[in-house]
Amino acid sequence: MVNSRAGRPPGPSQVRDRLIAAGTRQFMERGYDRATVRSIAQEAGVDHAMVNYWFGSKEGLLRAVMDVLITPGEVIDRVLARRPADLATALLTAAVSLWDRPEVAAGFRALLREGIDEGPGHRLVQEYIGRRLVARLEEVIGGRDAAARAAAAAAIMSGLLLTRYVLRIEPIARLSGDEVVRACAPSLRIALEGSRPRPRPRDA
Amino acid sequence: MVNSRAGRPPGPSQVRDRLIAAGTRQFMERGYDRATVRSIAQEAGVDHAMVNYWFGSKEGLLRAVMDVLITPGEVIDRVLARRPADLATALLTAAVSLWDRPEVAAGFRALLREGIDEGPGHRLVQEYIGRRLVARLEEVIGGRDAAARAAAAAAIMSGLLLTRYVLRIEPIARLSGDEVVRACAPSLRIALEGSRPRPRPRDA
Numbered sequence: 001m002v003n004s005r006a007g008r009p010p011g012p013s014q015v016r017d018r019l020i021a022a023g024t025r026q027f028m029e030r031g032y033d034r035a036t037v038r039s040i041a042q043e044a045g046v047d048h049a050m051v052n053y054w055f056g057s058k059e060g061l062l063r064a065v066m067d068v069l070i071t072p073g074e075v076i077d078r079v080l081a082r083r084p085a086d087l088a089t090a091l092l093t094a095a096v097s098l099w100d101r102p103e104v105a106a107g108f109r110a111l112l113r114e115g116i117d118e119g120p121g122h123r124l125v126q127e128y129i130g131r132r133l134v135a136r137l138e139e140v141i142g143g144r145d146a147a148a149r150a151a152a153a154a155a156i157m158s159g160l161l162l163t164r165y166v167l168r169i170e171p172i173a174r175l176s177g178d179e180v181v182r183a184c185a186p187s188l189r190i191a192l193e194g195s196r197p198r199p200r201p202r203d204a
Numbered sequence: 205m206v207n208s209r210a211g212r213p214p215g216p217s218q219v220r221d222r223l224i225a226a227g228t229r230q231f232m233e234r235g236y237d238r239a240t241v242r243s244i245a246q247e248a249g250v251d252h253a254m255v256n257y258w259f260g261s262k263e264g265l266l267r268a269v270m271d272v273l274i275t276p277g278e279v280i281d282r283v284l285a286r287r288p289a290d291l292a293t294a295l296l297t298a299a300v301s302l303w304d305r306p307e308v309a310a311g312f313r314a315l316l317r318e319g320i321d322e323g324p325g326h327r328l329v330q331e332y333i334g335r336r337l338v339a340r341l342e343e344v345i346g347g348r349d350a351a352a353r354a355a356a357a358a359a360i361m362s363g364l365l366l367t368r369y370v371l372r373i374e375p376i377a378r379l380s381g382d383e384v385v386r387a388c389a390p391s392l393r394i395a396l397e398g399s400r401p402r403p404r405p406r407d408a
Contacts, residue, residue: 014321109320115371116317117218122371129367130374148387151367151376156391158371159363163333163355167319167326167362170334172355183352186398187360187391194390 016054017110018044020068023061024111032062067104068111076133080140087141088189092181095157100177105165112166129154141192152191160184220258221314222248224272227265228315236266271308272315280337284344291345292393296385299361304381309369316370333358345396356395364388 022044026035037058041048055061075094084090098104115125138150163169164180172180226247230239241262245252259265279298288294302308319329342354367373368384376384 113317113320116313116320126371126373129371134373134375145387147375148379148383151373151379152387152391154373155363155367155376155388156360157363158366159359159361162362162366163359167330167333169330169338169355169358169362171338171351172359175352175355179352183349183356183395184359186394187356190390190394191387 013106015044015046015050017106017113018046019051019054019061020064020106021110021114023065024068025114027062027065032058037061068108076136076140086185086189088192089181089185091157092160092184092188093177095160096177096180099161099165108161109166112162129158137192143194145194149191149194153188156184156188156191217310219248219250219254221310221317222250223255223258223265224268224310225314225318227269228272229318231266231269236262241265272312280340280344290389290393292396293385293389295361296364296388296392297381299364300381300384303365303369312365313370316366333362341396347398349398353395353398357392360388360392360395 019040022040023035026040026043029035030039035058037051038048040058040061041051044050051058051061055064075098076091079087079090079094082090099108111125115122134150134154137153138146141149141153143149160172160180164172164175172183175183223244226244227239230244230247233239234243239262241255242252244262244265245255248254255262255265259268279302280295283291283294283298286294303312315329319326338354338358341357342350345353345357347353364376364384368376368379376387379387
């Protein structure tokens with residue numbers, strides 16, 4: 001199965017995306033030491049020199065993978081640590097400024113490609129979004145129907161990512177970051193709080 | 205380019221998805237008559253007998269493609285023709301009952317796979333969602349910032365599709381259709397109406 005993608009000639013940005021996807025899978029499944037530059041390149045169906053070309057080293061690839069896998073969770077943690085008065089706006093502002101970095105969008109594109117097809121990549125994406133993001137959000141917002149509200153919030157954030165960054169649908173792709181935050185914040189706020197407003201934590 | 209995918213051995217459900225994606229592209233680009241069963245199967249990288257196996261005939265494949273491509277637009281048209289008091293709930297109810305049909309989710313999965321990679325499939329998905337769905341919604345909701353509100357609404361619908369039907373993230377994947385409508389309707393309503401409620405059309 002390792003070389004199942006080798007027949008499809010990859011373009012330059014696909015090489016990078018596929019190395020991130022293969023690196024993600026191998027680092028998660030084998031651990032950093034046992035996942036070699038060669039095994040990752042082989043799984044991605046590209047020459048192993050491409051790892052150095054795109055990431056400098058195996059460690060550089062790990063940083064790229066972690067950026068993609070870990071940062072969104074850190075964004076939630078960082079935003080929550082500030083106990084913002086308006087959690088929706090704070091989350092959206094943090095997410096948009098992160099996702100506007102081209103390499104993050106490319107990483108999500110790679111992960112989404114994994115997530116659509118069946119296989120280990122699919123389960124990885126499911127578990128990462130489900131456990132690390134939705135479950136964390138559910139814990140934080142609490143209260144009645146927290147699971148359904150966290151799910152609705154995750155759908156909104158995922159939909160923003162899909163339409164603006166992956167599919168680049170107009171007009172959302174050409175709005176400024178501020179306009180996106182303004183357009184989506186009311187919906188995200190309702191998802192997080194439920195339709196009857198609850199008292200919100202204030203800035204200390 | 206026609207055979208660029210032939211090196212990746214497709215599983216059974218991928219065969220169907222890829223025939224729908226190839227059929228979509230060829231019907232749109234060449235028209236129904238010039239797109240042959242052979243050319244579509246060749247582009248999908250599968251034997252042409254698979255068209256009859258999965259769809260009965262070229263016409264059956266066209267119906268499957270149209271189901272995927274046209275029905276969501278028809279759903280909007282049908283919902284709007286009724287002038288529902290609660291447009292958000294009506295749209296979500298219609299969409300969820302449509303998307304809960306497994307073959308529709310499979311078609312969207314194929315289109316999304318196209319949409320993620322660069323190429324004609326990407327542009328097709330962009331144009332379809334952007335022009336047929338978002339622009340139609342913008343026209344219908346009207347008023348200040350209609351484009352941004354239509355974009356936010358499209359992000360919510362796309363995010364629901366992605367998290368529940370394509371990635372099957374928990375808990376949204378296991379909620380009942382009614383629970384999904386209840387969880388997402390307040391957010392979609394705010395997106396469609398803006399944060400200050402506007403007078404809504406009533407049922408005749």
